[in-house]
Amino acid sequence: MTPSVDNETLVKNPIKLLQIYKDSGVNVMGYTCSYIPEELIISAGFQPFRIPNYGSTFSSLTPTFICQFARTTLENILKLEEFFSGFVFAHTCDPMWRLYDIIKKKVGKPVFFIRVPHNTDGILQISFLKQELLRFKDFLAENLGAKIDFEALLKAIKICNENRSLLKEIYLRNGDGAFGVNGLDRLKFAIASMWMPKEEVNAQIKTFLSKIGDVKENYVRLHINGTAIFDLELIKMIEDVGCFIASDDLCTGSRYFWDNVANVHQDPFYALAERYLQRTPCPSHGPLQKRLAYIESMVEKFRVKGVLILTQRFCDPILYDSVHVRDMLSKKQVPTMLIDYENFEQEAGRIKARVEAFVESIGG
Amino acid sequence: MSERKGRSRVLQATKKIGELILEYFAKASDHKARGKPVAWVTVFTPVELLHALSVFPVAPEHFGAMCSARNFIMEYLEEAEKRGYSQNLCSYSRCCLGYALSGMSGLMPPPDILITFRNSCDVYVKWWQSLQAHLGTPLFVGEAPYVLAPEDLENYVLDYVVKQLMDLIEIVEEKFKLKFDEEKLVEAVKLSDKASELWLEALKLRSNKPCPLGGRDSASDIFPLVIMQGTVEAVQFYEELLREVRGKVEKREGVIENEKYRLLFDGIWLWYAFDLIKYFEDKGAVFVYEPYSEAWAYRLDASKPLESVAKKVLAMGLNMDIDLRVEKFLKSIKEFDIDGAVLFSNRSCKSWSAPQLVTAEIIGSKYDVPYLIFEADMADPRQYAEAQIKNRIDAFIEVLRERSCTRE
Numbered sequence: 032m033t034p035s036v037d038n039e040t041l042v043k044n045p046i047k048l049l050q051i052y053k054d055s056g057v058n059v060m061g062y063t064c065s066y067i068p069e070e071l072i073i074s075a076g077f078q079p080f081r082i083p084n085y086g087s088t089f090s091s092l093t094p095t096f097i098c099q100f101a102r103t104t105l106e107n108i109l110k111l112e113e114f115f116s117g118f119v120f121a122h123t124c125d126p127m128w129r130l131y132d133i134i135k136k137k138v139g140k141p142v143f144f145i146r147v148p149h150n151t152d153g154i155l156q157i158s159f160l161k162q163e164l165l166r167f168k169d170f171l172a173e174n175l176g177a178k179i180d181f182e183a184l185l186k187a188i189k190i191c192n193e194n195r196s197l198l199k200e201i202y203l204r205n206g207d208g209a210f211g212v213n214g215l216d217r218l219k220f221a222i223a224s225m226w227m228p229k230e231e232v233n234a235q236i237k238t239f240l241s242k243i244g245d246v247k248e249n250y251v252r253l254h255i256n257g258t259a260i261f262d263l264e265l266i267k268m269i270e271d272v273g274c275f276i277a278s279d280d281l282c283t284g285s286r287y288f289w290d291n292v293a294n295v296h297q298d299p300f301y302a303l304a305e306r307y308l309q310r311t312p313c314p315s316h317g318p319l320q321k322r323l324a325y326i327e328s329m330v331e332k333f334r335v336k337g338v339l340i341l342t343q344r345f346c347d348p349i350l351y352d353s354v355h356v357r358d359m360l361s362k363k364q365v366p367t368m369l370i371d372y373e374n375f376e377q378e379a380g381r382i383k384a385r386v387e388a389f390v391e392s393i394g395g
Numbered sequence: 396m397s398e399r400k401g402r403s404r405v406l407q408a409t410k411k412i413g414e415l416i417l418e419y420f421a422k423a424s425d426h427k428a429r430g431k432p433v434a435w436v437t438v439f440t441p442v443e444l445l446h447a448l449s450v451f452p453v454a455p456e457h458f459g460a461m462c463s464a465r466n467f468i469m470e471y472l473e474e475a476e477k478r479g480y481s482q483n484l485c486s487y488s489r490c491c492l493g494y495a496l497s498g499m500s501g502l503m504p505p506p507d508i509l510i511t512f513r514n515s516c517d518v519y520v521k522w523w524q525s526l527q528a529h530l531g532t533p534l535f536v537g538e539a540p541y542v543l544a545p546e547d548l549e550n551y552v553l554d555y556v557v558k559q560l561m562d563l564i565e566i567v568e569e570k571f572k573l574k575f576d577e578e579k580l581v582e583a584v585k586l587s588d589k590a591s592e593l594w595l596e597a598l599k600l601r602s603n604k605p606c607p608l609g610g611r612d613s614a615s616d617i618f619p620l621v622i623m624q625g626t627v628e629a630v631q632f633y634e635e636l637l638r639e640v641r642g643k644v645e646k647r648e649g650v651i652e653n654e655k656y657r658l659l660f661d662g663i664w665l666w667y668a669f670d671l672i673k674y675f676e677d678k679g680a681v682f683v684y685e686p687y688s689e690a691w692a693y694r695l696d697a698s699k700p701l702e703s704v705a706k707k708v709l710a711m712g713l714n715m716d717i718d719l720r721v722e723k724f725l726k727s728i729k730e731f732d733i734d735g736a737v738l739f740s741n742r743s744c745k746s747w748s749a750p751q752l753v754t755a756e757i758i759g760s761k762y763d764v765p766y767l768i769f770e771a772d773m774a775d776p777r778q779y780a781e782a783q784i785k786n787r788i789d790a791f792i793e794v795l796r797e798r799s800c801t802r803e
Contacts, residue, residue, distance in 0.1 A: 096745065351522065
């Protein structure tokens, strides 16, 4: 079954899609993080659906100094539990780790936790993650009766690789200073890829790629550094003040799709572990230098004039990294601005004023 | 012997902690001066291995607590904030980064290597990476995966930690041209185990009425287990402490004269506000159990030193599944006959604070134990709203009083 929802409608109202899945008898597995292999969820016969921080209702089950992303994700899981067969979490940062604890005590559906090594460097770590993925496979079989066979897994890896390649292709249209696809359109497809059947979203991306024309030029090219952004209005607002988001290292952006799974036929579980551990790193994982090098390469490749660091207030990994991201970029004479926010809807005016000032200061 | 402080008593052993800390830092500086390496470690790093490598471990978390307790933390916090570290980040880390950025001329000697094992929080990794970026010192990041079922610990999890410990040994040997001494490891493991045994025994005696060892003691007396594990001095300290606590039990001498309410405290203590413990005690309330005090003790098996140390790294309280943490809470309520729970929602420690309300709800529903949650920071005094917190404590004590009247 492939529910037909255009991604414009989808990203504004993901619950509509969940309802379609429910009405059509599609089993949906909720997941919280781009370190969770969608391939395993798909090959077990589930539709993966990344839980967004959609809406602005924070859970009161955690203190106010836990980031908005975790609190809203928690609230959404509790509200939308009926649409899901189960949930899978990954160990990234403290709040997402503890979300697993809370959800385990608060929902009736099966809940799984993948312990993703924070040190992503070596074979030891990849082998450990492989064991975790095998444990996830067993969990799916034991708790949901979902068996993963070899062929189904290879097929899922192939379709996810295709999806990632297509998303990257859209992205690369902005390479070397081109004004190919703006941040808003790119984000819509990335989010749709986390919610819709891959076949369908892949077809939509191919159609889109065949129709790309020139977009606005002479706008200030920016790179966005941050975590997971599901709020399209935020991206739209930035681009409406005269910017072109040429690149990003967001969890809902390039970090989600930049790297593919390779060497699948030798040992697909090891191949998955290798891809997910050694992918473009999240601020919570891997060596800081690898992350800085990635941001530096994006800034150069996409010829941006400035970098906006967008962080959820109380997001520890981004707040630590921001000091070093700024150090690195200031040596390259790339201006940066850090904007932390808790509730975009309530803080839109302040954020807009800061972005406008930043764009003016760098010659927009 | 005990000394009256107002209506509260503090152990003689507790009074020696300050001196022990200064001696400890002096030894660290001396070690460094003799050309031997000093490691900055996060507190649940297996220091027994470092003893076997002649590397001196220093814990910046402990340094942060000390700076806060002695009221000179602000200069370091401000230094870090000036450099761009947000006030919303862990105050221990800000203190340490501020110290590192301002020349490291205080008690804590500069590090030759930075070692962390991610177990109690993920901030460790970011903090240690930041230190490395500023200091250029070699960095080792280890990982103790979240323990989901300790009674059924997966072999691959234990193997993973053991192999990382072996990696650490190899890296240190190579970098500093040192030789790992297995006999020294066994000796350090035995000493750590002994210190843990003694401390656990002392904590157990708090089930006596009146309680012989209060919150002020437990907050300070963990220090030798925080960083001096594997040393003779730590064992001597706890032997002396246990003797004193046993003596108090025999004499039925409590922390306060008229013990009315026995409380559980969940969290790290507010190091700049020890007077808050006295505030409780003045109202007849004594802290008799803290998961934090217990977390530092772990029984080791010297016949399997490396495996045993690996299990210790894994078993850090916050690294254990929530069901186990809740089970410990519930057990302690019975064992220590607890009347109420005080949960400190610590802005610096998201790992600890995030699920606290859910834990409190379970305690409340299972045992009908009232609880108080208050928010502040463990080391940054700017986040402490004293009047508001005391107001909430007053209301909480009222609840306890009414409940005790009803029971009578």
